[in-house]
Amino acid sequence: MESRCGAHHRASERESVVVTSHNTDDFISIHTDDAVSVMRGMESDSVNLVIADPPYNLGKDYGNNNDNRDFDAYLCFTRDWLSEAKRLLTPQGTLYVFMGVRFISYLFDTLERELGMYFNSWICWHYTQGLGRTRGFSPRHDDILMFTKSRQFHFYLDDVRVPQKYYRARNNMRGANPGDVWQFSHVHYCNENRQPHPTQKPEGLIERMVLASSRENDVVLDPFLGSGTTARVCQQLNRRCVGIEMNPEFVAQTWSRLAAPFEGFDSVDDRLARIPKDLNDTVRQQYISNHRQWFLKNNPRLRQRFEARLALAYPNDNTDVKKDVKNED
Numbered sequence: 001m002e003s004r005c006g007a008h009h010r011a012s013e014r015e016s017v018v019v020t021s022h023n024t025d026d027f028i029s030i031h032t033d034d035a036v037s038v039m040r041g042m043e044s045d046s047v048n049l050v051i052a053d054p055p056y057n058l059g060k061d062y063g064n065n066n067d068n069r070d071f072d073a074y075l076c077f078t079r080d081w082l083s084e085a086k087r088l089l090t091p092q093g094t095l096y097v098f099m100g101v102r103f104i105s106y107l108f109d110t111l112e113r114e115l116g117m118y119f120n121s122w123i124c125w126h127y128t129q130g131l132g133r134t135r136g137f138s139p140r141h142d143d144i145l146m147f148t149k150s151r152q153f154h155f156y157l158d159d160v161r162v163p164q165k166y167y168r169a170r171n172n173m174r175g176a177n178p179g180d181v182w183q184f185s186h187v188h189y190c191n192e193n194r195q196p197h198p199t200q201k202p203e204g205l206i207e208r209m210v211l212a213s214s215r216e217n218d219v220v221l222d223p224f225l226g227s228g229t230t231a232r233v234c235q236q237l238n239r240r241c242v243g244i245e246m247n248p249e250f251v252a253q254t255w256s257r258l259a260a261p262f263e264g265f266d267s268v269d270d271r272l273a274r275i276p277k278d279l280n281d282t283v284r285q286q287y288i289s290n291h292r293q294w295f296l297k298n299n300p301r302l303r304q305r306f307e308a309r310l311a312l313a314y315p316n317d318n319t320d321v322k323k324d325v326k327n328e329d
């Protein structure tokens with residue numbers, strides 16, 4: 001399909017390199033190439049979930065000039081890759097796109113009015129540290145738009161619920177919907193999982209999208225793979241991942257990241273470790289055993305935090321709960 005925006009996305013002149021992982025049952029394949037070129041070569045209706053964190057056009061250094069287009073060229077680029085993403089999605093498929101404030105309104109317009117996709121959620125990724133401004137308010141969020149290809153999309157709420165704050169008969173004690181404001185800190189330079197990439201995203205954010213909108217063995221496409229966060233999450237959650245990234249250095253980083261031992265995702269929603277203070281003797285043991293199974297199974301790093309909170313909340317517990325904690329360790 002010819003771009004409506006001229007020749008911004010002719011097939012790359014470099015040779016396209018595709019490498020498929022062997023140690024993960026060929027579940028991960030990564031193309032070192034331009035996103036639109038690769039997407040054009042993929043089969044329609046073949047992807048269950050697209051997670052896209054494109055360059056925001058803010059002049060970041062990704063080892064090329066791609067984050068510094070003029071305004072209209074950036075909108076054309078956006079339209080080009082989004083229309084491919086829509087074509088590739090299955091009718092039940094979902095698209096998540098990260099974006100900063102400068103272009104978010106244009107992105108929304110393209111998705112809804114130009115491409116006719118279905119709006120589902122406007123997610124605010126809230127972080128607590130960042131640049132300080134003196135004339136205006138310091139930015140503390142990025143946005144993520146969630147659109148679906150049709151109204152018959154898949155959504156697995158139980159897989160992303162968070163623990164309730166209080167134990168109440170009228171609450172759904174399977175957990176609450178996590179809402180559309182997601183707090184995760186950036187992956188700081190002192191975090192052992194920090195990669196040499198300027199805009200690495202927290203794994204916890206991607207984990208939630210993957211769990212909410214795909215099942216095991218489904219195909220997840222990340223057209224702007226960067227340091228490989230989506231590939232790492234898919235590897236751990238048994239999804240097939242197709243990643244595309246122009247910069248070969250970032251692709252190499254991703255392969256090393258995938259080969260490293262896994263010790264838990266580098267960021268988690270702290271609410272997953274919270275424990276209601278009002279669990280009476282009758283329900284407490286069952287609640288705690290459910291909590292471990294539902295909320296902690298993908299997050300070994302949260303276990304200690306959860307157990308510490310448990311001991312604080314119920315210091316005089318009649319050991320049943322504590323015995324249970326020990327047995328599972």
Ligand SMILES: C[S@@+](CC[C@H](N)C(=O)[O-])C[C@H]1O[C@@H](n2cnc3c(N)ncnc32)[C@H](O)[C@@H]1O
Binds near residue numbers: 226
């Ligand atoms: C915002 S970063 C993605 C970061 C990623 N989510 C992570 O957690 O590391 C965008 C990435 O897209 C890559 N990129 C820019 N233009 C591209 C294009 N046309 N095709 C493929 N990759 C591109 C950049 O090199 C950069 O690594």
